[in-house]
Amino acid sequence: MIRKNQFFLLLLLPALSLLVLFILIPVGQSFYLSFHRVISGLPQLGEAMVGFENYRDLFHDPVARHSLWTTVIFVGVTTFFELLIGLFLALLMHRHFPGRGALRAAVLIPWAIPTVVAAQMWRFLMNDAYGTVNYLLFGTETASYVPWLAYPATALGAIILADIWKTASFAALLILAGLQVIPPEINQAGLVDGAGSWQRFRHITWPLIRPAVMVALLFRTIDAFRVFDLAYVLTQGGPADATNVLQLYGYKKMFVEGWMGYGSAISVCIFTMALFLAVVYVRAVGRRLLEARV
Amino acid sequence: MIPRFLRKGLFLTGVILAVGFSLSPFLFFVLSAFKTENQITAIPPVWLPDFSFVSFQSAVFKHHLFHYLLNSLIVGGTATLVSLSLGALAGYALARLPRRYARFILMGVLACAMFPQITIAGPIWRFLRAVGWLNQYHGLILPYVALTLPLCIWILALFFREIPEELESAALVDGCTRPGVLIRIILPLSTPGLFTAGILTFIYSWNEFFLALLIMTDPARQTMPVGIALFQGEHSIPWGEIAAASLITTLPLIILVLFFQRRIVDGLSAGAIKG
Numbered sequence: 001m002i003r004k005n006q007f008f009l010l011l012l013l014p015a016l017s018l019l020v021l022f023i024l025i026p027v028g029q030s031f032y033l034s035f036h037r038v039i040s041g042l043p044q045l046g047e048a049m050v051g052f053e054n055y056r057d058l059f060h061d062p063v064a065r066h067s068l069w070t071t072v073i074f075v076g077v078t079t080f081f082e083l084l085i086g087l088f089l090a091l092l093m094h095r096h097f098p099g100r101g102a103l104r105a106a107v108l109i110p111w112a113i114p115t116v117v118a119a120q121m122w123r124f125l126m127n128d129a130y131g132t133v134n135y136l137l138f139g140t141e142t143a144s145y146v147p148w149l150a151y152p153a154t155a156l157g158a159i160i161l162a163d164i165w166k167t168a169s170f171a172a173l174l175i176l177a178g179l180q181v182i183p184p185e186i187n188q189a190g191l192v193d194g195a196g197s198w199q200r201f202r203h204i205t206w207p208l209i210r211p212a213v214m215v216a217l218l219f220r221t222i223d224a225f226r227v228f229d230l231a232y233v234l235t236q237g238g239p240a241d242a243t244n245v246l247q248l249y250g251y252k253k254m255f256v257e258g259w260m261g262y263g264s265a266i267s268v269c270i271f272t273m274a275l276f277l278a279v280v281y282v283r284a285v286g287r288r289l290l291e292a293r294v
Numbered sequence: 295m296i297p298r299f300l301r302k303g304l305f306l307t308g309v310i311l312a313v314g315f316s317l318s319p320f321l322f323f324v325l326s327a328f329k330t331e332n333q334i335t336a337i338p339p340v341w342l343p344d345f346s347f348v349s350f351q352s353a354v355f356k357h358h359l360f361h362y363l364l365n366s367l368i369v370g371g372t373a374t375l376v377s378l379s380l381g382a383l384a385g386y387a388l389a390r391l392p393r394r395y396a397r398f399i400l401m402g403v404l405a406c407a408m409f410p411q412i413t414i415a416g417p418i419w420r421f422l423r424a425v426g427w428l429n430q431y432h433g434l435i436l437p438y439v440a441l442t443l444p445l446c447i448w449i450l451a452l453f454f455r456e457i458p459e460e461l462e463s464a465a466l467v468d469g470c471t472r473p474g475v476l477i478r479i480i481l482p483l484s485t486p487g488l489f490t491a492g493i494l495t496f497i498y499s500w501n502e503f504f505l506a507l508l509i510m511t512d513p514a515r516q517t518m519p520v521g522i523a524l525f526q527g528e529h530s531i532p533w534g535e536i537a538a539a540s541l542i543t544t545l546p547l548i549i550l551v552l553f554f555q556r557r558i559v560d561g562l563s564a565g566a567i568k569g
Contacts, residue, residue: 004472005391007472008386008387008390008391009387011383011384011386011387012383012384012387012388012399014380014383014384015380015381015383015384015443015447016384016399018380018436018439018440018443019403019406019440019443019444021440022414022418022436022437022439022440022441023406023409023414023440023441024406025417026413026414026415026416026417026418026421027409027413027414027417029416029417029420030413030414030416030417033416033417085315088308088312089312092305092308092309092312095305097305099309101555101556103309103312103313104555104556104559105551105552105555106312106313106316106317107312107313107316108551108555108558108559109316109317109320109548109551110316110320112497112544112547112548112550112551112558113320113501113540113543113544113547113548114500114501114503114518114519114522114543114544114547115501115503115519116501116503116519116520116522116523117519117522117540117543117544118320119523120323120522120523120525120536120540121319121320121323121540122319124323124326124533124536124537125319125322125323129335130334130335130336130337130339132319132322132339135337135338135339139338140337140338142337165315165316165319169316170562173559173562174562176559177559177562197301222408225410226410226411226412228411228412228503228504229503229504229519229523232503232507232523233523246412247410247411247412247504250412251412251415251504251508254415254416255419255508260416260420263416264416266412267410267412267413267415267416268413270410270412270413271409271410271413274408274409274410278408
């Protein structure tokens with residue numbers, strides 16, 4: 001029996017050591033770097049320990065504060081609409097009808113394509129001179145065309161729209177998984193008792209899929225915090241930092257300007273917020289739900 | 295009660311809206327690949343292109359599209375194979391270890407998938423630079439394997455658990471070794487699970503942009519997403535070429551979705567981790 005478990009531990013070893021080497025140790029190092037002054041281009045300066053200096057600077061950095069608000073708005077708005085549209089898509093995909101496979105495939109396409117492609121697509125559609133969005137709104141009246149990516153509010157709106165288009169189907173899949181475990185008899189019982197379709201949704205379907213919706217909320221929120229690709233391609237953080245989301249700001253500090261220590265303080269803050277949210281959600285959903293899957 | 299035909303009509307409208315919302319912007323964009331430069335920027339838009347292949351030619355010959363494609367294939371293919379192999383070993387162990395240990399490790403593995411990429415990017419970049427692996431295929435493949443392993447381990451562990459242990463005991467009594475059991479009994483029975491995990495891993499590695507941007511700064515080693523994001527023209531944005539490259543990048547993904555739509559749906563809901 002002991003030899004059997006030893007064999008299993010041996011099987012676990014390669015996968016777990018890769019996870020430790022490329023995920024856990026780097027996370028730890030990010031914490032370490034955030035307490036040091038590290039500049040990529042100037043190795044001769046060494047890596048002086050500076051205590052909380054990076055965090056103090058970050059707290060007084062107006063760009064960082066703005067970036068935080070931008071990210072919070074982005075996360076809130078996209079998650080809300082993705083869950084709403086996701087619920088709608090899931091209810092459609094759950095129905096039995098001849099074209100169901102085709103509908104599912106069509107809905108999955110935005111999720112399957114690279115985010116960079118989706119970003120270029122929206123950049124093209126929102127062009128100020130020949131974008132289709134402008135054509136659909138204003139027809140051939142090119143004088144009233146709006147440069148969507150050049151105004152702070154509409155630029156943020158553009159990356160929000162692009163994200164909703166890209167990931168609503170992912171939320172839909174998670175909610176669909178919840179719908180599929182509802183036994184059809186329950187709905188039929190509701191039908192026999194004379195409940196209308198809204199009543200059946202409100203009192204039968206909704207309570208049963210709420211855990212799945214919570215899981216979708218958890219995954220979507222945490223993932224939305226990592227938004228990078230869309231902002232990088234669509235707006236590069238502009239105009240006037242209106243779309244300078246946290247991961248993009250951290251990337252610029254670390255890899256464009258070379259402030260490894262300061263950038264690490266940003267990434268530790270992103271990490272802490274994601275962790276905080278995860279803990280809050282997991283408490284709300286109940287650990288049992290996640291563990292029930294194990 | 296709403297009459298039957300009205301409800302059918304509502305449902306049909308919903309389906310049309312969903313399909314239109316998902317497909318029409320994308321179709322319109324990739325059709326630009328077949329348009330001439332004048333048609334792309336025309337107002338009113340040209341809905342049906344001339345089927346000109348100028349953009350494809352330019353993307354292939356002037357922008358070295360096939361270099362990027364080859365890099366993506368090498369990185370995506372290798373990452374998928376390695377992640378599946380390691381994930382299968384770990385998943386089998388977790389399916390057969392006592393539940394409480396397995397549960398503890400599985401939750402830890404899930405947590406690894408939740409870290410924002412930026413939290414690991416700086417240290418990984420410094421490590422790769424120190425060992426000289428920046429702009430090397432394995433420098434990108436290894437982080438991809440680490441990032442996709444949680445999904446593979448979850449899908450495969452849950453799949454292997456469904457295979458009755460009696461099958462294994464019987465084989466062991468007959469003199470089969472434990473590694474033999476894994477290779478001759480468990481893996482052949484698990485092809486659906488391996489397929490699902492493999493598809494999701496491949497889609498992730500094929501589409502990943504953030505780490506590829508950091509690690510591959512040499513254009514000769516860049517993958518398709520980096521190429522598409524950094525596309526540069528001489529005077530104006532080369533939309534035709536970008537659309538052509540986008541179409542070629544997404545074609546394998548569209549084929550995967552069309553053929554394996556059911557597996558993807560099942561796999562995502564089982565692991566519930568974004569691929």
